Amino acid sequence: MTGRTTLLAVGELLAWWAGLALLWLVLVSSVDTLERIVGASAAAVGALAARAGRRAVTWR
Amino acid sequence: MNGWLLAATVELGGAGAAALWGTATGPLPRRVMAQNLATSAVCPALLLLAQGYGRPSYVDLALLMALLGPVGTLVFARLLADELLDDRPRAWTLTWAAAGLSAAVVVAVCVATGPSRAMVKLLLIGALLIGGNVIASRALAGGFRGVRGA
Numbered sequence: 001m002t003g004r005t006t007l008l009a010v011g012e013l014l015a016w017w018a019g020l021a022l023l024w025l026v027l028v029s030s031v032d033t034l035e036r037i038v039g040a041s042a043a044a045v046g047a048l049a050a051r052a053g054r055r056a057v058t059w060r
Numbered sequence: 061m062n063g064w065l066l067a068a069t070v071e072l073g074g075a076g077a078a079a080l081w082g083t084a085t086g087p088l089p090r091r092v093m094a095q096n097l098a099t100s101a102v103c104p105a106l107l108l109l110a111q112g113y114g115r116p117s118y119v120d121l122a123l124l125m126a127l128l129g130p131v132g133t134l135v136f137a138r139l140l141a142d143e144l145l146d147d148r149p150r151a152w153t154l155t156w157a158a159a160g161l162s163a164a165v166v167v168a169v170c171v172a173t174g175p176s177r178a179m180v181k182l183l184l185i186g187a188l189l190i191g192g193n194v195i196a197s198r199a200l201a202g203g204f205r206g207v208r209g210a
Contacts, residue, residue, distance in 0.1 A: 023184075025177075026177055026180045026181055026184065027123070027181055027184075029116070029117055031177075
């Protein structure tokens, strides 16, 4: 893995994470510290899954 | 009984009953298209009920339905691909009428909610509902090679 592909992977994960965290904050009923922590963690896991899913269908 | 609940009742009694009737009777293409449109009939009614009862958290039901309804239709489109090969279900007038109904309900509920996080959620539900409805109808009509089968 070269430096460029690492940078691209990190960028993609960050983009997924930002989108998913934003979605979480829009959908929860009240925004407080706990929701922010849980949302950021869930978005991180979701970002890994989203990138894996995207890579799994891109070869077609 | 307020206006929102009345609107939801009319919607469920009209479009919901029509979708139920279409799903329960008639040839296969009509039934599969009716079950597809049932999402667009019931989901706006759930939004209206949430507004009518003054319980914004009930909107989550509509969100789940808007998300899972079209996915279910895609499963049917794939599983029934062979049966639907000769006689594609097409109902573009009804599909766009349902999309218009969904849009009208979402706009009305958004106006009542006012600009806030809740409104963004409602707009997201509307986009999922209308986009999913159109994509699922297109899949049933044979518009996607991966879903169409042979």
